[in-house]
Amino acid sequence: MSIRKRLLLSNLGMIVLPIIALLIMEILLGLLMFRVFHLDVESRIETFTQIRFIGIILILILTNGLLTYYVARTIIKPVRELSDAAGRIADGELDFQVKPERRDELGELAESFETMRRKLQEAEELQYKYEESRKELIASISHDLKTPITSIKGYVEGIVDGVADTPEKLQRYATIVYKKADEMDHLIDELFLYSKLDVQRVPFHFEKVDLYAYFEDYLEDVKLDTDVEVELRPQGKRSFFVAADREQLNRVVTNLIKNSLKHMDKEDKLLKVTLKEYGGRIEVTIQDNGEGIPKAHLPHIFEQFYRADAARGKADGSGLGLAIVKKIVEEHGGDVAADSEEGKGATISFTLEKWKEEEDGADLSH
Structure with a gap:
């Protein structure tokens, strides 16, 4: 029930309840005075008037008191609780919960307070993480x-x-x-x-890029420069158009393939690139048959300055390559993920949004 309806009913109750109570009191008092007590008429009327006057006062006090308590409990108390919550938030205390107990305007306000408190707490935790x-x-x-x-x-x-x-x-x-x-x-x-x-200060100039043609040229150079066997596996078709910044895409692929080549420890080195379309995205999977990444390191390899190499007794590289890959892919609206089986190789996959035909001729720079 809304506060407006509650106040309206409370005001009506202050009029209707005393009238009903007075009518009941008049009937009961009349029966009591004129049927039970055997007094003369003048004494009966005088006693009846006095008792009725006292009854009216008691009824008014009782009904107003009950209605005031009802309003205070349903309106003033929640407002006081919200005021206390606001004070605690102002003092920087965020580790508590504002529970909406009613389905009215105050309940909605309490939900808004709780949402605000939760977002402030998340922002504080995020700020702490950023500081660390x-x-x-x-x-x-x-x-x-x-x-x-x-x-x-x-x-x-x-x-x-x-x-x-x-x-x-x-x-x-x-x-x-x-x-x-x-x-x-x-x-x-x-x-x-x-x-x-x-801080999103790198300009991106998106254009229509055919990933199949791009990887054909790129992997041909890898094959000529290294002794690695490369495979390009397009699934279902021979053209995969995406909206991408060609320079930043090249940085992503170079970082990933260099990382794969660096950790290949087999005599017969193999690098597989798979292209797959699903929904409105193209997924690129780069798989090698190198030494792999320990499971404990997988959740952290895209963090800045994190080196899974250190666990292998190596310390080369800046520790920023995969973190840069993640940032660039996210700027393209995609995701990046890793999987590995130690001793058998690692798989890095990332997604890019498909090129939409209506984007032809549009300026997608940002």
């Missing part, structure tokens, strides 16, 4: 930059101190210094890109 992530990011950057810098300093000191006393040693030291500096430059580029993706 920021601290971890700073620590990881410091560590990843310090390692090559320390190495560079060591080799430069070797050159200055005359340790590299032959042209061959000098050449080797200089090559290592250049390689470490190049690693730092690559790390800074990836970090810069990831930061821009994180």
Whole structure:
């Protein structure tokens, strides 16, 4: 029942209930005075008038008191509870629950309060995660930059101190210094890109891309540059058109395939790319027969600076490659997932939205 109806009924009750009570009291009092007590007429009328006056006062007090209590319990109490909840939220306390107990305007307000409290709590938890992530990011950057810098300093000191006393040693030291500096430059580029993706400052220029044609060309280059056997498996047809930024798509595929090639430990290396259409999406699956990823690491491989390599005794790479892949795929409106069986290989899949014919000629940049 709405508050308006409740107040209307309460006001009507303040009129109707006393009248009904008075009528009942008049009847009962008349029967009592004129049938039970044997008094003279004048005494009966005087006593009846006095009792009726006292009864009217008691009836008015009782009915008004009950109705006031009813209104207070159904309206004022919930308002006070919401006021207390607002005070607790204002003080930063969010670990409680506002329970709507009625199906009226106050119940709807309580539901809105609960939704607000829950969203504020989620925002606070998210902010805490971001803060922890920021601290971890700073620590990881410091560590990843310090390692090559320390190495560079060591080799430069070797050159200055005359340790590299032959042209061959000098050449080797200089090559290592250049390689470490190049690693730092690559790390800074990836970090810069990831930061821009994180705050959505990378422009995307979507166009119609045929994934089958794209992977035909890409895998042909992989086949020529490596000793890996590659397979392209289109399921059902020979053209898979998606809306994609060609440059960022190339970055995604390059990161994933480089990651696969890096962990291939078999003599006969195999890389399979499968294209599949379902609904309004195209799914790309990249599967290798490498060493695989331990199950414990699978949920974390798309996190920034997370290196499943460390568990394999390796520490190469920036730890941002797969995190960048996830960001770019999400900017395309898709999802990315990983599966693996240790010792048998890993499978990374991502989805992209199909190109819609009505998008021909439209500007999809953002």
